[in-house]
Amino acid sequence: MKQLRILSTGDLAGIDISLADVIATVEGAYRTLHAGESDNPRKLTVAPRDGHSVAYAMLGRDGTRDVVAIKTSYKHGLDKGRDEQHYYTSLTLYDDATGLPVAMMDCARIGSLRTPAVSALLARELAPPGARSALAIGTGTQGRLALPFLLTTLPGLDRLMLSGTHPDGIRAVRDELHRHFPDREVEVVEDLKAAASDADVVVATAGGHTPAAVEADWLKAGALSVLVGHGLAPSTLHRADRVIATSEAQMNVTGTDMADANGQLPSVDAEFPPVLAGAAKGRTGADERVFAYNSGLVVTDIALGHHFAQLALTQGLGTEVALWQ
Numbered sequence: 001m002k003q004l005r006i007l008s009t010g011d012l013a014g015i016d017i018s019l020a021d022v023i024a025t026v027e028g029a030y031r032t033l034h035a036g037e038s039d040n041p042r043k044l045t046v047a048p049r050d051g052h053s054v055a056y057a058m059l060g061r062d063g064t065r066d067v068v069a070i071k072t073s074y075k076h077g078l079d080k081g082r083d084e085q086h087y088y089t090s091l092t093l094y095d096d097a098t099g100l101p102v103a104m105m106d107c108a109r110i111g112s113l114r115t116p117a118v119s120a121l122l123a124r125e126l127a128p129p130g131a132r133s134a135l136a137i138g139t140g141t142q143g144r145l146a147l148p149f150l151l152t153t154l155p156g157l158d159r160l161m162l163s164g165t166h167p168d169g170i171r172a173v174r175d176e177l178h179r180h181f182p183d184r185e186v187e188v189v190e191d192l193k194a195a196a197s198d199a200d201v202v203v204a205t206a207g208g209h210t211p212a213a214v215e216a217d218w219l220k221a222g223a224l225s226v227l228v229g230h231g232l233a234p235s236t237l238h239r240a241d242r243v244i245a246t247s248e249a250q251m252n253v254t255g256t257d258m259a260d261a262n263g264q265l266p267s268v269d270a271e272f273p274p275v276l277a278g279a280a281k282g283r284t285g286a287d288e289r290v291f292a293y294n295s296g297l298v299v300t301d302i303a304l305g306h307h308f309a310q311l312a313l314t315q316g317l318g319t320e321v322a323l324w325q
Contacts, residue, residue, distance in 0.1 A: 003320045004092075005309075007105035011317040012308055019117070019145075019152045019180060022304065026117045027276065029062065029303035034273040037063030040299045042249045052079045058298035062306065066097040069302045071107055082140070082166075082207060091305045103309040103318065107301060110308065112141045114300050116205075118246060118272075119226050120149035122292045123201050125275055126244060126282045128222035131200035133159040135189070137214070137231035138206030139169025146203045146228075147173070148180040154201070160186045161195045163212055163231070193218050200224065204231030216240070221287040227258070228294045234258045238266055240291035244282055246272045250295040268293075 032038045039061040047054040053076040061068045070092055077085035091110060093102035123131075134157050136146040147160050160177070164170050170188055177186055189195040196202055196218040205228040206212055216235035219225060225236045237243065237258050245251045245268040252265060259265050272292070274280035283290055312318055 002100065002322075002324045004101045004323045005103040005313070005318040005320050007103050007309065007312050007318045009106045009108065011312055012106060012109045014317070015308055015311050015315070017113075017308070017311070019149055021307075022113045022117045023120060023149070023152060025303050025307050026114055026300045027121055028064070029297075029300045030121075030273045030276050032062065032064045032303075033297070033299050034277040034279065038299045039063075040247070040297050042247075043253060043298070045253060050079070052077065054078065058301070060298035060302055061096065062299055062302045065303065065306050066095065067093055067102065067302055067306050068096045069093045069298065069305065071298050071301050073107075078208060081209070091301055093302065093306055093309060102306065103312070105305060105309065107305065108141075110301055110305050111296065112145065114304050115142050115228060115294065115296055116145040116149040118294050118296070118300065119146060119203050119228060120153040121276065122226050122244070122246075122272065122294060123150055123203075123224060124153035125272075126290050126292055127154060127201050127224045128283070129286055130156070131224075132157060133161065133199050134201040134203065135161040135163065135195050135199035136173070137163045137192075137202065137204040137212050138210065138229060139164035139166050139173050140205065140207055140229075142205035142228050143169065144172050144176045146205055147177050147186060150201065150203065151181055151184065157201075159198075160184065161189045161199065162186045163189055163192050163195060164206075202226065202232070203228065205229045206231040216289070219289050221289065224283075224290045224292060226292045226294055227255075230257075232258075234260060236289075237291045237293075239289070241288040242282075242284065242290045243268045243293070244270055244272055244275060244290065245293040246295050246297055250297070251293045254295055255293060
């Protein structure tokens, strides 16, 4: 039947999934992509000249699941405060074996899980040996799960730091950490330079209006800095000993705010899928300062979205719509 199952924000919110399951699903998508079994073309983007909004479209195919999908994201009010912004993102999945639609879903929860899972995988592969301390910058959607995911792949972390200014966001970070790791606490830091200089792993997830900007000189030898949103100065990229990106093409599209005075971005030393698969080197020395650019690949959205869709189907969630009838 050519009916489309719609999975709303509420439908997906009720689905229980472990952090380890999310990480395994995302890691599998990367490995399948590296094996040449999936397709992840460069994302398309459009934005008005005044920069008040931005929209992305990403098409991909998961060869393991035989699923084709398209993800769209639209954010409005980039020139306004967080409470005045609007953000909509959706994922539509099709079964490439039967030719039938699988589901259309709100992709916000998928993205809120997929992105910190990727950061955690980057940290697992690229953090300095014996990493003990981590600093998360930002308390928005991505910042709230950054530390729990990091602890899942780096259980040896014993100092967790947070740089943030929004009381509700800080409270949400603490709540998420306690939900997954009830015995762990996060230290809210005011001196960003001091915190960054003590961190083995820095994950920057802040929004575009953040005043936070960690400089390369602040980082200790061997530190890993992961850029998801904002919170790192361009020097951390340009002066890094090694640069890894989930996708160099996407970094060149979405990472222009990290360009140097000539508008240039450095070449990456390796992309993450082959690093994860063991076909390329990530870190090559304990004292290397490594910069990692975390730009979401749609194949990870497809894998996690399809997993959620299957869980939703077994639970009878969603609404079927006769869109093509």
